[in-house]
Amino acid sequence: MLQVSYIREHQAEVIERLSKRTNEAKSLIDEVIKLDESRRGLQTQVDTISSELNVLSKEIGELFKSGQAQKANESKQKTAELKDAKVVLSEELNTTAEALQTLLYKIPNLPNPIVPVGTTEEDNEEIFQAGTIPTLSENAVPHWELAKKYDIIDFELGNKITGAGFPVYKGKGARLQRALINYFLDKNTAAGYDEIQVPHLVNEASGFGTGQLPDKEGQMYHVTADDLYLIPTAEVPATNIFRDVLLQESDLPKTLTAYTPCFRREAGSYGAHVRGLNRLHQFDKVEILRVEHPSKSYEALDGMVEHVKSILEELKLPYRILKLCAGDLGFTAALTYDFEVFSTAQDRWLEISSISNFETFQANRLKLRFKNSEGKSELAHTLNGSSLALPRVLAGILENYQTDAGIQIPEALIPYTGFAMID
Incomplete structure (x- = not known):
């Protein structure tokens, strides 16, 4: 605000x-x-x-x-x-x-002066690209066909149990999912983020605190009997840890990481572009969050970008970074960088992470302040990012690492999966 x-x-x-x-x-x-x-x-x-x-x-x-x-x-x-x-x-x-x-x-947050002018995702500015897009065999198929072929993700069973957008992970698919979660958490804690576990439901005050309410009310699952909301991201409960908190300047920065399932209604989403893992109502994500001194928040944002880059390079996935234009910027963000991984089998880029600086926008709603060196109360800056969202990372791995013999596992993940191939 x-x-x-x-x-x-x-x-x-x-x-x-x-x-x-x-x-x-x-x-x-x-x-x-x-x-x-x-x-x-x-x-x-x-x-x-x-x-x-x-x-x-x-x-x-x-x-x-x-x-x-x-x-x-x-x-x-x-x-x-x-x-x-x-x-x-x-x-x-x-x-x-x-x-x-x-x-x-x-009223949404003020875009940072370097945010590009534009109204749609076509106006986003590509600022970096890395990794080699693999050349797949003529037998290559998208991840939803691989999931069925190797019996690792069952979309129809999830539809039977709950509905579309709630897949069931099976066998090596479930183990790969768990491996990615542990790998991301280990990378984040090694980079100095403190791991926490947070509730998966939040109250209305928490939704207002981070800006999901009233902006995204229609996209959140609402448990009406208790007036609670299923979280769309760990950002909401983790940031609200600091609601109505007065920190000391020496306490900054606060750095947290958390794994949670995430729930989004995604109303109106349909078609081939949301098939399989491309768009889900329930998905797993590992989040990183920072509470920073205003003078250091953009340096911290650059550091978060470099951190996610290092993970994708270790996974050897082709990716690019976009600076979002004003029209594609989230309601609460002042500046956002999106990471996208290239899906070779689908021949398209898939968003896998958004890293944002909210400046004082969330802090003002949260009443999150710190005492500066002069002893005066000052609003902190908040930042958060996906590190990483699993569905599209998993889709990228399945599609880009597929061979005629099976799906190879990225070398960095083998210690976590305990196997090197899905066949």
Whole structure:
């Protein structure tokens, strides 16, 4: 959530940056300023009446003590009138403050100045590509056919148990899935991230804290009886560890990693491009998260990018990195880099990781602050990224490592799988 004080002090800059995302930038910010001025004016009136009431309360006591009952009663009448006025103004103040808060919740984060202008994923900027795209035999097939051939993932059984988008992993497929989870966690902890286990359901406050609510409400599974939400990513519970927390500057950075299943409704997703593992309602993901000093967050973002690069290079998967344009940027992000692995059998790029800096946007919603060197309270910066999302990494491995004899296992994973081939 944007800070009202920042909007007031940098109105032109905010409108200019927000205009990369929406044509309504000026009207949104004008409405924020209007509501904030109204709120501040009402607050001043309420504070003035409160001060008058305090003065009158002391005067009434003194008047009664000095035998001036008539004047005291006149003051009591004035007090009653002021209290009535305060009630009316306070109600108006609360309504205005709620309207301002609701509006602020609907305004996305300001894109970093280096975010490319654009409206769709076609406008994203490729900034890096590495790895060799393998030449497969003419018998090569996409991962959903490999899954059936080697009986390692059963999409039909998952559909029977739950529905489309809930696969069942079997035999070496299940072991490869578990191997990837452990491998990613080991790589992350070796890089200095502290491993945690978090709940897979969160309350509404947690959803608002990281920006999933109200923006992605329709994409989250809602357990209505308990008013809880299944998590779309470990980012939500892990970041909310720091909700309403005041850190010391010496506590920074905070670095966490967590494995969780993730749940997304993906409403409206259908067609060949979401077949197999390409788009699921339940999937496994290992996440990395950082709480940083504002002056170091972009250095940290670069470090997260390099970390994910090192994992993909160790897995020997062809990949590229995209700098997302403003139109493809997530609601809460100021800058996002997407990693995509090349699926040779499908002849297309598959997104496997998003790494984002949210600057103070989440921290403001979370009330996540730290005491700086001057002893003043300051909003921290939050960052997170996939390291990594399993379905499309697994799809990339199955497709790019397939041979006529079977599916080879990347060398880095063999100590985790205990086997070198799926055949």
